[in-house]
Amino acid sequence: MLDYLIVGSGLYGSVFANEAAKKGKKVKVIEKRDHVAGNIYTKETAGINVHQYGAHIFHTSDRAVWEYIQQFAEFNRYTNAPIANFHGEIYNLPFNMNTFNKLWGVITPDEAKQKIEEQRAVLNGKTPGNLEEQAISLVGTDIYEKLIKSYTEKQWGRACQELPAFIIKRLPVRFTYDNNYFNDIYQGIPIGGYTQIVEKLLDHPNIEVELNVDFFENRSHYEAIAEKIVYTGMIDQFFDYEYGVLEYRSLRFETEILNQENFQGNAVVNYTDGETPYTRIIEHKHFEFGTQEKTVITKEYSKEWQKGDEPYYPVNDQKNSDLYRKYFKLAQTEKNVIFGGRLGLYQYFDMHQVIKAALHAAKKELKD
Ligand code: FAD
Numbered sequence: 001m002l003d004y005l006i007v008g009s010g011l012y013g014s015v016f017a018n019e020a021a022k023k024g025k026k027v028k029v030i031e032k033r034d035h036v037a038g039n040i041y042t043k044e045t046a047g048i049n050v051h052q053y054g055a056h057i058f059h060t061s062d063r064a065v066w067e068y069i070q071q072f073a074e075f076n077r078y079t080n081a082p083i084a085n086f087h088g089e090i091y092n093l094p095f096n097m098n099t100f101n102k103l104w105g106v107i108t109p110d111e112a113k114q115k116i117e118e119q120r121a122v123l124n125g126k127t128p129g130n131l132e133e134q135a136i137s138l139v140g141t142d143i144y145e146k147l148i149k150s151y152t153e154k155q156w157g158r159a160c161q162e163l164p165a166f167i168i169k170r171l172p173v174r175f176t177y178d179n180n181y182f183n184d185i186y187q188g189i190p191i192g193g194y195t196q197i198v199e200k201l202l203d204h205p206n207i208e209v210e211l212n213v214d215f216f217e218n219r220s221h222y223e224a225i226a227e228k229i230v231y232t233g234m235i236d237q238f239f240d241y242e243y244g245v246l247e248y249r250s251l252r253f254e255t256e257i258l259n260q261e262n263f264q265g266n267a268v269v270n271y272t273d274g275e276t277p278y279t280r281i282i283e284h285k286h287f288e289f290g291t292q293e294k295t296v297i298t299k300e301y302s303k304e305w306q307k308g309d310e311p312y313y314p315v316n317d318q319k320n321s322d323l324y325r326k327y328f329k330l331a332q333t334e335k336n337v338i339f340g341g342r343l344g345l346y347q348y349f350d351m352h353q354v355i356k357a358a359l360h361a362a363k364k365e366l367k368d
């Protein structure tokens with residue numbers, strides 16, 4: 001009999017597995033993909049570490065999490081500074097003095113604030129109730145029209161008026177000439193990619209890993225072989241979609257190897273117009289300051305999730321949040337199952353949050 005069966009070898013499952021194994025527990029990790037690491041998986045192509053499931057930049061202000069992750073990889077000094085391409089016009093992100101200067105010719109923070117204040121007047125003092133109003137309130141109508149509206153509608157497949165305000169609050173707005181996408185104290189990319197982190201987490205005599213197996217194809221067997229289950233798959237699927245199907249956004253990645261050294265001069269370029277069908281192009285070598293002769297790029301297309309697709313982004317609008325709450329209540333009645341990670345908790349978690357949550361759950365679970 002195992003102590004824990006862990007469904008999913010992503011960051012949550014692997015951190016939990018490692019903590020349990022260190023405490024002498026017998027653990028089995030099952031993974032339906034043909035590799036470990038979940039969405040942080042990176043794979044070398046043409047000598048470049050390719051982020052197979054979208055660009056991943058590690059950032060945190062939590063010193064304990066930063067020290068924890070560095071046990072498994074050395075991090076470089078990469079700072080994310082994406083640019084936006086709107087019909088061939090280039091703007092710096094996140095929204096900062098460089099963006100305001102390019103757009104309006106303003107030089108000082110006061111001039112930029114005044115411009116935004118003028119444009120915010122269309123809201124008539126209303127408290128923002130959706131993403132569109134929140135965006136206009138933060139940066140005004142010009143930036144909303146050029147850099148937010150179409151990108152967001154491509155990304156989420158929904159009108160900005162129907163999306164929750166919090167999605168856009170993730171992005172900093174700064175009145176300094178600072179293109180760093182994140183406000184966190186610590187940031188970087190693991191030299192040599194992310195997969196090594198998960199491989200090291202799972203490299204323990206108490207951990208067995210089985211790839212290419214889906215929990216739901218042999219559920220009764222898996223439920224019988226362990227005292228407890230750590231489940232990091234989709235919460236609604238665990239309950240056989242009893243109350244209905246939670247919505248996700250899925251992605252399609254189109255990756256090409258190009259016979260040129262430098263395609264776009266930046267790791268991340270967002271296409272913020274409505275006509276370009278993809279949301280962004282990632283040029284992977286720039287995450288590690290690569291000097292290879294070739295380059296690898298990935299175009300990212302957003303699409304509505306359907307059963308069988310990979311679920312990437314939970315859609316945390318009102319309807320789905322209400323539905324999730326019902327599943328969450330059901331999950332609380334499952335005394336031998338720990339639900340965790342982006343899919344198990346149906347939340348927009350970054351890597352540092354997933355690590356913190358998994359360490360916390362392990363501490364609580366393994367206290368004696
Ligand atoms: P996952 O990585 O999804 O792992 C879950 C695993 O469970 C998967 O491998 C899946 O195959 C497996 N599984 C599911 N169901 C079953 C089943 N029935 N049987 C067996 N196995 C199953 N975070 C950042 O901090 N910085 C970033 O820049 C960043 N960028 C991102 C970009 C994109 C496009 C996406 C989608 C996410 C990004 N994230 C980023 C978030 C980051 O990917 C997550 O925080 C982290 O990977 C979540 O880990 P997890 O273990 O919860 O989930």
Ligand code: UDP
Pocket residue numbers: 084093147148149151152155167168170171270272
């Ligand atoms: N966003 C935008 N324009 C951009 C970049 C982001 O409007 O050029 C909005 C969009 O709604 C997106 C949200 O900001 O969903 C959060 O962006 P982030 O880059 O954090 O998204 P992620 O990397 O998680 O896809």
